[in-house]
Amino acid sequence: MNRFLVFGLLVCTNITVTLASPKPQANTPKKAEAASHESKTTIEGLVRDIACPIQNLEATATHLSMKCLVACARNGSPLVILTKYGELYLPISNKMPDTGQRQKLMPFLGKYVSASGTVYERKGTHAIMIDEIKELKDVHLTIEEQ
Numbered sequence: 001m002n003r004f005l006v007f008g009l010l011v012c013t014n015i016t017v018t019l020a021s022p023k024p025q026a027n028t029p030k031k032a033e034a035a036s037h038e039s040k041t042t043i044e045g046l047v048r049d050i051a052c053p054i055q056n057l058e059a060t061a062t063h064l065s066m067k068c069l070v071a072c073a074r075n076g077s078p079l080v081i082l083t084k085y086g087e088l089y090l091p092i093s094n095k096m097p098d099t100g101q102r103q104k105l106m107p108f109l110g111k112y113v114s115a116s117g118t119v120y121e122r123k124g125t126h127a128i129m130i131d132e133i134k135e136l137k138d139v140h141l142t143i144e145e146q
Contacts, residue, residue, distance in 0.1 A: 108135060
């Protein structure tokens with residue numbers, strides 16, 4: 001009788017644990033989740049090198065050292081768009097494998113721009129596939145020559 005009771009308890013416990021356990025999720029994302037990180041939008045910000053705003057919090061979208069910015073860009077530092085909120089947008093192409101966007105941004109180096117296109121976000125990283133970019137000449141920039 002004890003063996004039968006122990007066996008019954010084990011079976012009931014196993015059924016309870018099995019029903020209470022979460023079901024494993026598939027490794028493939030749902031279609032809606034896969035596209036949720038992408039949107040068409042327009043961003044505004046300063047075209048500059050990536051190094052200075054990462055290392056120097058005083059560098060903002062409207063306060064910059066043109067000498068440093070140009071030197072870093074000439075030495076190959078990646079170019080980004082820095083928004084007034086401090087977000088950095090990395091330019092990407094609409095091709096895979098990706099192609100460089102440096103030539104598209106160089107004419108706007110040190111200028112405040114409006115860039116329209118598809119924005120991608122992943123864990124705090126922002127990228128933009130630029131369809132159109134133009135300088136916003138009415139934004140006041142504080143430029144240091146040092």
